[in-house]
Amino acid sequence: MAEAVQQALMRHGVMLDAEALASASRIAGHVAAALPFLPPAQRLAMSSFKGEWTDLASDFFRAMTDKVASDGSAMSDRALERSPPKSETGRPAARPIAERAVELQSMLIEDWAGEVAGSTYLEEKLRIPRSTLHRWQRRGEVVALRKGGRKHVFPLAQFIDGRPVPGIGDVLSAIANPRLAWFWLSRPSPELDGRVPIEMLREDMVEDVIGAARALS
Incomplete structure (x- = not known):
């Protein structure tokens, strides 16, 4: 970025x-x-902010400058302690999978998962019988995201020709948390040089994605 x-x-x-x-x-x-990892209330506050962003940014820099001036050495020490570990290539290493899972729990599905649908839509539009969908879900062959009490929705990007793309089950075996698995699948991945895992699965690049998921977990 x-x-x-x-x-x-x-x-x-x-x-x-x-x-x-x-x-x-x-x-x-x-x-x-x-921004994507802020609690929903904070993200809503940011999106509804009607003030002057330039003034807000200037206030931030003034506060940061004052902080550095008053506590420069201590701040430098803390920044060093908090710096992410470097990989052998010198780039920041990927954050631990558990850390990502904790942050993800507070995020609303609508804010990050892309297009999702329930079993009724999938049966009517993609001709996937409910019994088949539930069987895939029990076997861990499809990403099912819990929404509310017992209701589940399914990201549409994981389906091709009425079936989950190859490799979904293997990713779920490596990353057992369905939310975290789909979050990783649907975004550019540092483990795959910035490529999007679900797009790679749709292009039959299964082994690369599975290897990255196992290494990540």
Whole structure:
């Protein structure tokens, strides 16, 4: 994200020195990466904010500058302690799977899962009998996301020609939490060089995705 922001700033002719450009890109990247993991109430507050974003950003930088000036050395020590571990390539290593699971529990399905549908829709539109769908669910061959009490919905992107794409069951064997499994499947994955696992499964790149899921878990 930081790299994308930096390229966008340069493309629009923003005149910053190299260090300032890198700092602006990192900050914007971290903000964008953190937003999906905020509790729903906080994300709603952000989306409904009607104030002046430039003034808010200026206040943030003033507060950060004051903090650095008053507690610079301690802040540097804490930042070092909190820095994510580096992989052998020098890139930040992927966060532990359990840490992602904890953050995901507070997120609403509608906010992150993409198009989902219940068994009635799948039977009527995709001609998947309820009995077949429930059998797949019991065997761990399809991603079923609990919504409310006992109701489950199913991400539509996992189906091709009325069946789950190959590899879904293997991913669920590696990542047992269905929410976490689908969250990982439906987003660009650092473990797969930024590719989206579910798109790779739909293109029959099953072994690569399964290997990444097992390594992640």
